[in-house]
Amino acid sequence: MSLARHLDPIVAIATAPGRGAVGIVRVSGRGLVALGQTLTGATLQPRRAHYGPFLAADGQPIDHGLALYFPAPHSYTGEDVLELQAHGGPVVLQLLLARCLEVGTHLGMRLAEPGEFTQRAFLNDKLDLAQAEAVADLIDASTEAAARSASRSLAGAFSHEIDALAERIVTLRMLVEATLDFPEEEIDFLEAADARGKLAAIQAAVAGVLARARQGALLREGLRVVLAGQPNVGKSSLLNALAGAELAIVTPIAGTTRDRVSETIQIEGVPIHITDTAGLRDDADASDEVERIGVARSWESIASADAIVFLHDLTRWDDPDYQAADAVIAQRLGVADPARLLQVFNKADSGRPLPPGRDGLCLSARTGEGLEALRHALLARAGWQAAPEGVFIARTRHVQALRLTAEHLAQAADHAAQADAALDLFAEELRLAHQALQQITGKFSADDLLGEIFGRFCIGK
CATH class of the missing domain: 3.30.1360.120 (Probable tRNA modification gtpase trme; domain 1)
Structure with missing residues (x-):
């Protein structure tokens, strides 16, 4: 634009x-x-x-x-x-x-x-830029919590916090830069003004806003979850149980799910985008070309997921062939990113206990046993905490800007702690922190960023 x-x-x-x-x-x-x-x-x-x-x-x-x-x-x-x-x-x-x-x-x-x-x-x-983005976020909100948070951002709650932080940084910048004109008194002056104490307080405030912004970004963007595992372990049944609807076809025949089936649910107001994938097994063992394509797409979904539910079948755990195939999948999933893995054992209604030496959640997609624990585990994996009333909607770029602000403030603290008090570098890091913070409200933004943001709105808004 x-x-x-x-x-x-x-x-x-x-x-x-x-x-x-x-x-x-x-x-x-x-x-x-x-x-x-x-x-x-x-x-x-x-x-x-x-x-x-x-x-x-x-x-x-x-x-x-x-x-x-x-x-x-x-x-x-x-x-x-x-x-x-x-x-x-x-x-x-x-x-x-x-x-x-x-x-x-x-x-x-x-x-x-x-x-x-x-x-x-x-x-x-x-409107400032954060409020303008909140307009689109309010329209696109997929949960009640996201809509309420977007409304708070539109009303200026997020912007007011950012402006207050910026004002505190500016005040400290003025104090530091003023001392540069009086080099013989600068260290004593800053000590008397408690510059480092003020900086530490600003850092703590930025950390608090960053934590809430992460929660707001999760409300807006949600969590991408992939159900993975061998054929017939109950992935489609688990998707249906979580969604409360018959979305995927479930049969005792291995390989019933040939392609990805997705559904968005909400847990405590957080959108959870769940994808059921084709059962994972070696391409050489796949029964036909359609299933081979389905398995390839499963791995594509796994690569882009925020969390991977690795589903196991308790009723087949004693089968050596099943364990061997699970080990191959586990190795490949572990290489991708072990932090994203959530080990889940299905068919707990069979009476089979958790295998010795294995950690994970036991549940039954058929009876619903253990589903609530899985929901809480998914939120924990996303880093979600029970949202206080003051959470505002946020975007990934807001989180990145706050992280950059925190990094510059940390550098400023390092310079302030030096024995020779490198005030020119201290002042420069404060300036960069202020500049990074202003990117959120648009007081310091490139035209190409504005074009990217507003180009995603609907026509007429």
């Missing part, structure tokens, strides 16, 4: 595609009073709903509905905004959209790009 075009008037259908009771066409730009008058045949009063016809070029009504006019700067984008609320038929909305473009030709009006309305709100200081 080009920032050079942000002065053009823009228009888009702001409601989802398809038929509905109401559809909205949204316009943003400068000098929309005349546009509203041409479209409605009336002078629109600010922030008051006007009911009447939406007029075509020949004066005939395209539809009847509500027109709302929000003059700048008191609007979502900070520009003049006109909203036409009509019946939600695709043809009606397309006619209204075409009419807006026709009337706005002399203004240079064009179709809005994805996220451009919210981008203008950011550029016009109606």
Whole structure:
């Protein structure tokens, strides 16, 4: 998205595609009073709903509905905004959209790009970047907890914490940089001002926000879990049990699952994206080409998973061939990343105990025994803690920016602790920490980052 075009008037259908009771066409730009008058045949009063016809070029009504006019700067984008609320038929909305473009030709009006309305709100200081991202996160929220957290971020909870941290860093920067003009007194001055104590307090505060941001990122992005194991160990049954629905076909025939089957559930508000995969066994033993492809896709899913549930069959544990095949799979999974592995033993309803010397969870996908323990284990593997009410939605880039801030503050602490008190380096690390922190709210952001962020929004928002 080009920032050079942000002065053009823009228009888009702001409601989802398809038929509905109401559809909205949204316009943003400068000098929309005349546009509203041409479209409605009336002078629109600010922030008051006007009911009447939406007029075509020949004066005939395209539809009847509500027109709302929000003059700048008191609007979502900070520009003049006109909203036409009509019946939600695709043809009606397309006619209204075409009419807006026709009337706005002399203004240079064009179709809005994805996220451009919210981008203008950011550029016009109606929202900071974290709040703007929260708009998309609120729309995309897949759980109630994620929606509530996104709403808090949109209201500014996350931004306020970041701004407060930034202000504390700036205050310390001013203190340190001021002493650079008085080198003969700098060490005593900083000691008297407790600069290192202030820095330690800032580091602790950043660590706290980082921990909550990790929780917020997990609420937004969820945890990708893959069910892996040999054929017929109960992976599909476990998926169905966790989802509470018959999503995957379950039969006693090995190799029933030929391709990946995915479902998203929520545990304590955290989205868990579970993928059931084809049973793992040597390609040479696979019965046909379809299953070989399925096994290859299983390994692809395993490679990108956040957590791997390695499922074992208690009823076959005494079979030497089964154990040998399990050992081959375990070796390959362990090489991938042992920290992601969760050992789970299925068919506990058979009465078989956990094999000697083995650690893991015992459960029964058929009866539901042990499922709650598995749910808690998955949350623990993700690093989730019971969410306090103040958790805000966050993204991976926010977490990375906070980590970078913490790293620069740690470097600053090292310089401050040196006997010769390298204050120039101390000040530089504080500046870099401040700069990293400001990336979150967009006060220090490259244009390509903005294009990447807003390009993922839906058109009309």
